[in-house]
Amino acid sequence: MGNPEPFALFDCGLARLALGQSCSNLRELLAAVRSAPDAVLEHHMMRCVLEDHFEMHEFPNDLARWCWDSLGDRVLAEQLGLVDPYHHASIASLRANLVDVIEERLWGLDRVPWCRPGLELHLVQSRLVAYDSGERFSAPVEMAEAIPRLSLRSLFYHVHESRRRRKAPSDDFSSWLEEYEADAALVAALRAIDFYFLNLHQLRSEFIEVFRRCMPESPLVERVTP
């Protein structure tokens, strides 16, 4: 068993900022994806998960949703829904991928898809405000017990934002457990969760299920209910 510092639980929130720009057709979306600041792509492709708590949306990012809901371009929506920003090492690489997908689609169309007034995509960027909640976990069992009552914002910070901070494909929970030398199967199972395609409620349920499966002997884990 390793002896790392206790796990420090953080919470966070977004301060959202408008650009005062919007897209009303596919050509404008392509131009925006080409030229918008990195923070705009980051918001619409990754941080938008903080705004979907009820499985309201068909796709995990704003661009795919807008193409589906407002442009009515279902083919492109499906393609954009499959772009996983966390598989890109940088925003530049993500941008190149998005430009390629949208340009390819635009290339093959006779008419440029457009949306009704009122359904435009308004470009937004965000700044993450993170803070220490003061809560600490000294052992895996304490972490397991805390997962069901974590705020969804904390989950986002330690799973999604962790990849960005660490520049590595790992969440804070599994990294700490690895350092603690907890069960390797638990660490692997947490890392195997396909987090980008889940909303935060679903993600929390998956975390609970993994802890339940991998730590069945712990009386504390038995109290964890999804």
Added chain:
Amino acid sequence: MTLLERYEEVVGHQEVQRLRQLAMPLAGRRVIHVNSTRTGGGVAEILGWMIPLMKELGLEARWEVISGPPDFSRVTKSFHNAMQGLPVSLKHSDFELHREVNRETARRLDLQADVVFVHDPQPIYIPEFTPKGRVGRWVWRCHIDASRPDRTVWKHLEGAIPHYDATIFSMAAFTRPLSRPMFLIPPSIDPLSDKNCPMTENERLETLTRLGIDPDRPLLVQVSRFDRFKDPLGVIAAYRLLKPYYPPLQLALAGGPAEDDPEGAKVLREVVEHAGDEKDIKVLMLPPDAHRTINALQRSAIIVLQKSIKEGFGLTVTEALWKGKPVIGGACGGITLQVYDYHTGFLVHSPAGAAYRVRYLLRYTDKRQRMGRTGHEFAREHFLLIRHLRDYVKMLLCLENPGTDVMVA
């Protein structure tokens, strides 16, 4: 019990505790809000709760008001209409009066603060006339949809923006390109106010009886001003399409007087005429303080309608969601941020669409109830005043920590 403790009962201890933690670095900051009135209107209502809550979070918050001659109100009312795209007729002297009242107010008020929030167009020029160094940062809070303003009025107001450090808008669709950062902070409802607080069954039933509504039959409700953009005639048309399928169905159209809108009385007359002598349609003109009546109506509805064809944020939708009602809303403005098909209600584009979705929800009780529960949770998470306050705190932290992300120590 402190104010924040009262809200713990609604949003939970952890949410309030986290808000306190987030605000800790701001303790002692001097914050002033400036608007145009202490009573009446949405802004005064917001500041009424925000000032005491900011104080509980450790900020030194104050509220100041701009005032001018009667003509000043006429001019700024025109600004308000012009911001929303209505044609207005203003003279050069009107713009001068606006600047002059701002100059005088800047001289009169003691604006020594770390941050001053200036609400809406009335006091927008105060920063220009305040001696440098008295205020750390200026923030303009625009509560109005400024996306398609009258050009002349916008040019006049835009001239004040360079004196600000940041601006705040309710939603991205209300913005236009500006030279200063535009933070997005949606409005909110107060779950403990008369309009939204829990209500006894007795009071609810008494209210319905007083209004001549049968509490034992299903009721559709739309609460909004009598304004063409709220499409009250479309609501009646939808109701008439439904009535043959659901004979017991009742409809209540409840609204207050539209003071800024000279067409309000005309629209009300048309609605009354259109409703005719149909006893199951109630057209209710309520006084501005009829909050508990509105509360009772919304709680009594089986489904709430907000069939607008143009809308601001649509807080009546938020109120209905908070009360666990599915909402059928026009696909416009802030309604699209609150109504999600099959989750919290349905977005519609015509009276036929509204009638069709009401039929669906009347048919499937379980789905209607599930949507109501989802809507209640959605409102709790996104549109209560604790979230609103948290957004202000985050924005203040961002202003103090320029750059990208903020790690609060």
